[in-house]
Amino acid sequence: MDDTDRRLISMLRHDARASLSDLAIGLGVSRTTVRARIERLRQSGEIVGFTVVLRGDTARDPVRGLMMLGIEGRGTERVIRQLNGLSAVRATHTTNGRWDVIVEIGTETLEELDRVLAQIRRFDGIASSETSLLLNTWKSGG
Known part of the structure; x- marks a missing residue:
């Protein structure tokens, strides 16, 4: 690939x-x-199918977090491509200010979230990160 x-x-x-x-x-x-x-x-079996995502499916993740990333150099597009390839990544956002990218992550367990965060921190070009768990959603788009 x-x-x-x-x-x-x-x-x-x-x-x-x-x-x-x-x-x-x-x-x-x-x-x-x-x-x-x-x-x-x-x-080759890399793509095993296509599916429909319903609104209720997006609320299925018991553990959700926002990971803010500082990216060194000009690697932002490459890092975003890598992030979007992870199944736990729900959305990526470029931003201004202290952080370059904000990543929405959803997992079944805290342990799984920890593994995803560690994987992202190892991406080439990640200079710094900060993660916040989402505790409750009062209003969501849609």
């Missing part, structure tokens, strides 16, 4: 119904290339 495959998977995670044309434009490749890569990833 190369960087283009990882970017394609990230785009499909964001919107599995995206058209081949939109995916091709986002990746800077042809529609034929996108179709061939998706088929190859399906045949």
